[in-house]
Amino acid sequence: MTDILDHYIDGAATAPQSKAYVDAFDPRTGKVSARVAGGTAADVDAAVRSAAAALPAWRARRPIERGRILNAIAQALRAESASLSALERRDTGKPAWQAPLEIEGAAQYFEFYAGLVNLYQGEKIDLGAGYHSYTSREPFGVVGVITPWNAPLNQAARAVAPALAAGNTVVLKPSEFTSGTSVALARIAVACGLPAGVLNVVLGTGPDCGTAVVSHPLVRKVAFTGSVRAGREIGRIAAERIIPLTLELGGKSPNIIFADADLGQAIPGAVRAFVVNAGQVCLAGSRLLVEQSIHQTVVDGLKQALAAVKVGPADDAMVGPLTTQAQYERVKAWFDAARAEGLEPVVGGTVLDPEACGGGWFVQPTVYDGVTNDMRIAREEVFGPVLSVIPFADEAEAIAIANDTDYGLAAGIWTQNLSRAHRVAAALEAGQVYVNEYQAGGVETPLGGFKMSGYGREKGIEALHHYTQLKCVTIKL
Numbered sequence: 521m522t523d524i525l526d527h528y529i530d531g532a533a534t535a536p537q538s539k540a541y542v543d544a545f546d547p548r549t550g551k552v553s554a555r556v557a558g559g560t561a562a563d564v565d566a567a568v569r570s571a572a573a574a575l576p577a578w579r580a581r582r583p584i585e586r587g588r589i590l591n592a593i594a595q596a597l598r599a600e601s602a603s604l605s606a607l608e609r610r611d612t613g614k615p616a617w618q619a620p621l622e623i624e625g626a627a628q629y630f631e632f633y634a635g636l637v638n639l640y641q642g643e644k645i646d647l648g649a650g651y652h653s654y655t656s657r658e659p660f661g662v663v664g665v666i667t668p669w670n671a672p673l674n675q676a677a678r679a680v681a682p683a684l685a686a687g688n689t690v691v692l693k694p695s696e697f698t699s700g701t702s703v704a705l706a707r708i709a710v711a712c713g714l715p716a717g718v719l720n721v722v723l724g725t726g727p728d729c730g731t732a733v734v735s736h737p738l739v740r741k742v743a744f745t746g747s748v749r750a751g752r753e754i755g756r757i758a759a760e761r762i763i764p765l766t767l768e769l770g771g772k773s774p775n776i777i778f779a780d781a782d783l784g785q786a787i788p789g790a791v792r793a794f795v796v797n798a799g800q801v802c803l804a805g806s807r808l809l810v811e812q813s814i815h816q817t818v819v820d821g822l823k824q825a826l827a828a829v830k831v832g833p834a835d836d837a838m839v840g841p842l843t844t845q846a847q848y849e850r851v852k853a854w855f856d857a858a859r860a861e862g863l864e865p866v867v868g869g870t871v872l873d874p875e876a877c878g879g880g881w882f883v884q885p886t887v888y889d890g891v892t893n894d895m896r897i898a899r900e901e902v903f904g905p906v907l908s909v910i911p912f913a914d915e916a917e918a919i920a921i922a923n924d925t926d927y928g929l930a931a932g933i934w935t936q937n938l939s940r941a942h943r944v945a946a947a948l949e950a951g952q953v954y955v956n957e958y959q960a961g962g963v964e965t966p967l968g969g970f971k972m973s974g975y976g977r978e979k980g981i982e983a984l985h986h987y988t989q990l991k992c993v994t995i996k997l
Contacts (some may be wrong), residue, residue: 531716
């Protein structure tokens with residue numbers, strides 16, 4: 521039976537005012553799995569007005585009380601991990617091992633910010649005798665959160681938890697392809713004591729629903745994770761309205777293996793960096809820069825490691841399908857584009873036969889060797905399990921190649937030389953740099969990009985500053 525998924529507004533499931541629904545698909549089968557509310561500006565208006573009405577009481581709550589509710593949400597997410605994982609797998613196709621880890625990550629966001637609700641404090645400013653001057657951090661009000669389809673619950677929690685901790689109310693707009701766990705999050709939050717209206721979820725497409733969230737006059741801050749194209753449009757609307765943004769956009773992240781690296785760690789680490797979540801990760805280490813003296817050894821190691829990577833719908837698979845059919849078609853088109861640039865895959869370069877894998881959108885992890893950094897496949901985000909291997913002569917060339925990109929979201933370094941690790945990390949133009957473990961860190965570490973990868977920071981203590989605005993009060997005594 522196909523699920524019917526409605527908005528969650530003012531503490532209750534709410535049908536779309538247009539009565540329209542759009543199809544969502546199970547990527548493992550390519551079949552319709554849910555009918556999702558097709559939201560419009562009218563639905564967004566109802567959600568935003570509910571959030572605005574709930575704001576004064578939520579903002580006035582003692583921080584420790586807000587923290588208790590956030591902590592209760594964390595525990596409830598863990599208690600419902602099995603059902604939430606099943607929803608996430610239905611919507612995204614994630615492998616059986618991966619979905620529970622992302623539910624746990626979502627719980628950790630609420631747990632982390634529950635413990636930080638009293639942290640974002642101001643300071644006293646010394647103006648000399650006769651004055652008392654101080655700053656305070658205050659919520660923006662209604663925050664719009666727009667999330668993509670590659671990690672729906674985890675990325676919703678990443679923004680919602682600090683926004684609520686700071687005293688804001690939230691209107692969350694998930695991708696129309698992967699809305700199930702976002703609605704479940706709102707339901708769970710209300711059951712844990714979050715007042716109705718503090719977290720609302722509106723469903724629908726970006727043009728019909730997402731644009732309305734950014735444009736609404738009562739929304740005072742927006743957090744967006746997604747493509748550069750959509751980020752530009754959101755930035756244009758926000759600039760016209762003069763509201764702040766947090767943008768986490770795309771990446772073409774370099775993962776650098778030096779000759780002194782422990783290849784027993786670096787090669788499997790490089791594989792995980794581009795195949796986890798079928799490569800549908802903004803942070804993916806999709807450009808592998810390898811020192812020339814170990815270049816062939818690394819390429820041979822990648823071939824051997826990928827031979828053991830299982831792709832498909834089975835529960836023991838490491839790599840699942842691409843989440844949308846459109847993305848599946850885009851990645852297939854990249855295989856033709858690479859061939860047009862004179863490249864042939866060392867591994868992969870094909871999709872799995874749909875008839876042999878239940879009709880799902882599965883792609884073989886693919887490695888191209890002999891790539892130069894001016895090729896399209898080295899410059900544009902593929903958002904699939906596709907790796908470009910680029911050799912380099914020395915440290916200076918590695919840094920130059922790594923930084924020769926429009927993006928700056930992440931970078932990896934593999935070396936046993938501590939001085940080199942610090943030296944190269946300082947030179948790389950990226951918001952986060954991982955050394956000897958790609959995508960290391962947790963909810964405590966700030967996340968954000970340089971250049972076209974966006975601005976502002978999610979995660980960590982830093983996120984609280986992006987969900988508050990600073991006020992200065994000066995009193996003449």
